[in-house]
Amino acid sequence: MIHIRNALLDLLFPKICNGCQGVLGAKEQIICTPCRHEIPLAGFHKTKADTLKKIFYGRVAIQEATALLVFQKKGITQSLLHNLKYKKQEEISPFLGHWLGAELSEIKAYNTIDAVVGVPLHKNKEKTRGYNQVTGFGRAIAGALGVDYLEDVLVKVSKTDSQVFKSRLKRIQEHHKFTLANKAKIANKHILLVDDIVTTGATLESCATQLQQAENIKISIATMAISL
Numbered sequence: 001m002i003h004i005r006n007a008l009l010d011l012l013f014p015k016i017c018n019g020c021q022g023v024l025g026a027k028e029q030i031i032c033t034p035c036r037h038e039i040p041l042a043g044f045h046k047t048k049a050d051t052l053k054k055i056f057y058g059r060v061a062i063q064e065a066t067a068l069l070v071f072q073k074k075g076i077t078q079s080l081l082h083n084l085k086y087k088k089q090e091e092i093s094p095f096l097g098h099w100l101g102a103e104l105s106e107i108k109a110y111n112t113i114d115a116v117v118g119v120p121l122h123k124n125k126e127k128t129r130g131y132n133q134v135t136g137f138g139r140a141i142a143g144a145l146g147v148d149y150l151e152d153v154l155v156k157v158s159k160t161d162s163q164v165f166k167s168r169l170k171r172i173q174e175h176h177k178f179t180l181a182n183k184a185k186i187a188n189k190h191i192l193l194v195d196d197i198v199t200t201g202a203t204l205e206s207c208a209t210q211l212q213q214a215e216n217i218k219i220s221i222a223t224m225a226i227s228l
């Protein structure tokens with residue numbers, strides 16, 4: 001009965017590829033097979049390229065840094081991330097997390113990770129969106145590595161109200177303000193900090209700087225995508 005009902009639902013509401021908007025086959029999830037083959041991969045954990053790690057040189061100490069995909073304007077990655085953030089396609093987050101997590105679990109340098117921490121959203125923004133787009137990704141990676149996903153370690157600080165009168169630089173700095181809410185929870189640990197997309201690295205730098213207040217902490221980074 002459930003079988004028939006599901007088949008009927010698929011017929012009435014076919015699942016659409018988040019890359020090309022084509023109809024997904026019964027065994028396809030999130031993106032179709034051609035899109036999966038075409039999507040540009042970053043995969044620094046495989047190539048050992050320091051492309052992402054280099055962004056943080058001289059700013060904050062990072063052990064390992066990788067991204068799953070490359071972000072290109074009007075590309076499949078942009079479409080995926082857009083649907084994740086603005087079209088309520090929350091399941092894209094764990095889909096990418098399972099993908100990257102499976103790969104990281106095979107790599108020695110990532111097997112020393114003790115816990116995963118996601119970049120937080122401001123609580124009002126999370127309420128409006130209904131979810132933090134990074135949580136499913138982080139949880140899936142934590143699951144693949146057999147470690148905990150820690151919430152409430154970092155908190156996004158609320159914006160102040162007189163933004164208009166501040167300089168542009170000051171506003172940018174405040175936009176990336178985070179605080180460390182639980183220092184003890186991450187002391188003596190190797191933390192994998194995760195986010196959706198890295199461009200200038202300002203958000204991740206701000207979060208990593210906060211995490212570093214904890215004693216004897218090591219930080220690595222993993223993102224869904226990198227904008228090169």
Ligand SMILES: [Zn+2]
Binds near residue numbers: 018
């Ligand atoms: Zn497709």
